[in-house]
Amino acid sequence: MSYRIGIDVGGTNTDAVVLDGREVLAATKTPTTEDVTIGILAALTDVLRDVDTADVSSVFIGTTHFINAIAQARGLEQVAVVRLATPPQSMLPMLDWPDHLKPVVGDRFYVCAGGAQFDGRSLGELDEVGLRAIAKQIAESGVRHIALSSVFSTVNPEPELAAERLLLDELPDVTVTRSGLVGRVGLLERENATILNAALLGLAGRVIDGLEQVVAQAGIHAPVLLSQNDGTVMTLDRARSFPIFTIASGPTNSMRGAALLTGIDDAVVVDVGGTTTDVGLLQNGFPRESTVAMSLAGVRSNFRIPDVLSMALGGGTLVSADGGTVGPESVGYRITSQARLFGGDTLTFSDVAVAAGAAPMGDPGRVADLDPTAVRRALEVAADRVAQAVEKAKLQASATPVIVVGGGAPLLAVAPGLTDLVIPEQAGVANAVGAAFAEAGGEVDRVYNLLGSSRAEALAEAKAEAIARAVEAGADLGQVRVVDADDVPLTHLGGGSAVHIRVKAAGPFPTSNSETPERN
Amino acid sequence: MRIIDEEALNDITTGSTVLGSGGGGDPYVGMLLARDAIRRFGPVQLVDVDEVPDTANMVFIAGIGAPGVLIEKLPRAAEYERVLGQLERFTGTTYDYVCPAEAGGLNAVTPFATAAARGLPVVDADGMGRAFPHLEMVTPTLYGGSATPFVMVDEHGNTMFLESTSNAWSEEYARAAVLASGANAAMALYPMTGAEAKQRLVRGALTLAQDLGRTIREARAAHTSPVDAVLEQQGGVLLFTGKVEEVERRNERGWTIGQAHLSGLDGDRDHTMTIHFQNENLAAERDGAMVATSPDLIMALELDTGTPIPAEEIRYGYRVAVLGLPADPHWRTAAGIELAGPRRFGYEHDYRPVEEFAG
Numbered sequence: 001m002s003y004r005i006g007i008d009v010g011g012t013n014t015d016a017v018v019l020d021g022r023e024v025l026a027a028t029k030t031p032t033t034e035d036v037t038i039g040i041l042a043a044l045t046d047v048l049r050d051v052d053t054a055d056v057s058s059v060f061i062g063t064t065h066f067i068n069a070i071a072q073a074r075g076l077e078q079v080a081v082v083r084l085a086t087p088p089q090s091m092l093p094m095l096d097w098p099d100h101l102k103p104v105v106g107d108r109f110y111v112c113a114g115g116a117q118f119d120g121r122s123l124g125e126l127d128e129v130g131l132r133a134i135a136k137q138i139a140e141s142g143v144r145h146i147a148l149s150s151v152f153s154t155v156n157p158e159p160e161l162a163a164e165r166l167l168l169d170e171l172p173d174v175t176v177t178r179s180g181l182v183g184r185v186g187l188l189e190r191e192n193a194t195i196l197n198a199a200l201l202g203l204a205g206r207v208i209d210g211l212e213q214v215v216a217q218a219g220i221h222a223p224v225l226l227s228q229n230d231g232t233v234m235t236l237d238r239a240r241s242f243p244i245f246t247i248a249s250g251p252t253n254s255m256r257g258a259a260l261l262t263g264i265d266d267a268v269v270v271d272v273g274g275t276t277t278d279v280g281l282l283q284n285g286f287p288r289e290s291t292v293a294m295s296l297a298g299v300r301s302n303f304r305i306p307d308v309l310s311m312a313l314g315g316g317t318l319v320s321a322d323g324g325t326v327g328p329e330s331v332g333y334r335i336t337s338q339a340r341l342f343g344g345d346t347l348t349f350s351d352v353a354v355a356a357g358a359a360p361m362g363d364p365g366r367v368a369d370l371d372p373t374a375v376r377r378a379l380e381v382a383a384d385r386v387a388q389a390v391e392k393a394k395l396q397a398s399a400t401p402v403i404v405v406g407g408g409a410p411l412l413a414v415a416p417g418l419t420d421l422v423i424p425e426q427a428g429v430a431n432a433v434g435a436a437f438a439e440a441g442g443e444v445d446r447v448y449n450l451l452g453s454s455r456a457e458a459l460a461e462a463k464a465e466a467i468a469r470a471v472e473a474g475a476d477l478g479q480v481r482v483v484d485a486d487d488v489p490l491t492h493l494g495g496g497s498a499v500h501i502r503v504k505a506a507g508p509f510p511t512s513n514s515e516t517p518e519r520n
Numbered sequence: 521m522r523i524i525d526e527e528a529l530n531d532i533t534t535g536s537t538v539l540g541s542g543g544g545g546d547p548y549v550g551m552l553l554a555r556d557a558i559r560r561f562g563p564v565q566l567v568d569v570d571e572v573p574d575t576a577n578m579v580f581i582a583g584i585g586a587p588g589v590l591i592e593k594l595p596r597a598a599e600y601e602r603v604l605g606q607l608e609r610f611t612g613t614t615y616d617y618v619c620p621a622e623a624g625g626l627n628a629v630t631p632f633a634t635a636a637a638r639g640l641p642v643v644d645a646d647g648m649g650r651a652f653p654h655l656e657m658v659t660p661t662l663y664g665g666s667a668t669p670f671v672m673v674d675e676h677g678n679t680m681f682l683e684s685t686s687n688a689w690s691e692e693y694a695r696a697a698v699l700a701s702g703a704n705a706a707m708a709l710y711p712m713t714g715a716e717a718k719q720r721l722v723r724g725a726l727t728l729a730q731d732l733g734r735t736i737r738e739a740r741a742a743h744t745s746p747v748d749a750v751l752e753q754q755g756g757v758l759l760f761t762g763k764v765e766e767v768e769r770r771n772e773r774g775w776t777i778g779q780a781h782l783s784g785l786d787g788d789r790d791h792t793m794t795i796h797f798q799n800e801n802l803a804a805e806r807d808g809a810m811v812a813t814s815p816d817l818i819m820a821l822e823l824d825t826g827t828p829i830p831a832e833e834i835r836y837g838y839r840v841a842v843l844g845l846p847a848d849p850h851w852r853t854a855a856g857i858e859l860a861g862p863r864r865f866g867y868e869h870d871y872r873p874v875e876e877f878a879g
Contacts, residue, residue: 089594089675091595095556152592152593187592188549188591300548395824455768482836484836486835487767
């Protein structure tokens, strides 16, 4: 027996499923707790009631924790941004960031001589004296996380590496995130992603410690993997250093789950959570990816993430007494104590939806006295925003099915003007189902010397190796494929010709009930 | 005369990416540069060529370098604020108007940085109606206009003043100098009078960029095809619908040079296309046969959103519509084809207007 467990830790609810192949054996939804591990343990305990933990082959966890932290500017830590560039540039880091994030992450920018030219040559000797002075200022500021970028570090990582060594030597207690490990060519976008990653590290450490402990506590000894933005998984150790790569896994998982639960491969997916609603387009069973530099909570970044519009609307979203204002604040995981339905005194979107006849939760009697006009107005405001987002997600004016998933899916059933919604039976745990179907990935990121071989041969070799690594990581040999390939020529490296190749391959883990191979 | 605000700047930015034909540099970076200048110094006036007095002096402001370099070694405001003053210092002439050399990409908006800093108007015109990789490939060259006196400033504090005997020589020297700087510098070039501008320039080039940007924005909002909307507005041809399978790209002599190989989707299934680029997309082969060449515009737009994809960003997995758009009539003359036609870039192929290509 080999069961897969999928867990999704949302801002409001923690969902878990046990899957045998594609069959949902058990599913549960529990409130996300302030210490997320308590909610996870509750969910695991619930779904494992009739399952022997020895039969669990792997645990897949998806978490929206980190994107919520960015969207709400909570739990982020201050970051010192060090950029190696000669001379100092006028376009400073965080130039185009939204105002609410800047003060949270801080505006400590240090530009230091260094970096590389396009062909890998030095742009200027690394200013070690200057960098030590910067390290001193960072030490005095008390900031513990450094985002380090360098001009053309994707071509020549050496200046970034040297600066990292120096900074860690001076500041042994700080973390350094190197931009070359996070993003692609394009300094501003790569730097943005690096800063976000650095701001998340403290939170990531705490969250991942908790995940490890709680899975062990539930008696599971199977590998634990975290979902990444592109629908593949990574180990918890890697996630400690690169939480940014999990940042958009929530939408990916819920959209994959929506496809798996409905059998519909092309649709708009609306994922209603406790704090946010994500709207994205499903194409061939996978989320449509953003193919241009993409905004992450208003921050332009350049790695592969699904093209999803996120709105501050969910079950815990605050509603004003007259119903005219819905959000953006949310009670989040405190819904079970603060919402009117649960005995609190905060009016939430769940309260008005249940008052209008949505699937009952809590004590519907507590919202029976709500002003019907205010209830209707709030639902209209919410429905209008969802309808606009669905329109925006669609690529054509033609009719496209709309699948609603997420814990708040039933709330939308009573919203006026939203018709032809497909709400699958297990809508509430689509995220966890999708997480459990995350794929195994393999990556190659290396400089190839082209002495005696061609670029095409090097690329073919890299592709074959990435595929082999994905298979090694568990991908089904018959379904593995290259999902991303990129190469940057280094014309002046060592007098010869060389090329920096980055290839990613991915494929689904084989399902245990292997009748016919599934397309996705 | 009209005032260019941030929204207009955004539309010009999108449209100039289309006119960039894959090159011209990342307009986002140019937009940030121009927006920053407008925020610091105030809004900029855009004037029609006809509003420029015949005796007024004007000059092109442009960046030079490889697009693949500019997204890493970001252009600096300081050079765009400095470059015109340096030309004035060398020539002893005062310039009253600035103008983009190309309405494609970064260079469509960089003159706004100079204009804002100096309080000068920008002329709604350019020397290409698109983007080209060589600085002599501008319409003033067709009318005997000289690229020099010319000034180039780099971020390392170097200034180069040039007088040359031909615009092709200007390109050679500028290219050598920009390589020395690390493939990124600012220039003021092609000084001309208002009277000369009226004869030599592609009129309304920035308005064209703005219209293209608005067309794409509005088509997206209406959920109609931005690709169709662009074709309808510009009278172009859909050359291919496909997925990018492979890209070969290298930085050579300060240019981004390479090919993108596409496999067909929808009606183009079982067919292939190769796009050749040198900063800009210069030629497109369908199943090995040339179907579009410079000076006509060849542009890859993301199939669903119409987002134009620069040659330095195109990579595996993009689903694109490849469009051929007719070049400005200046370019379709014998002199224009000689200066910027396929043979000029080493393709053994006669120019044929892109709209003659039928499916």
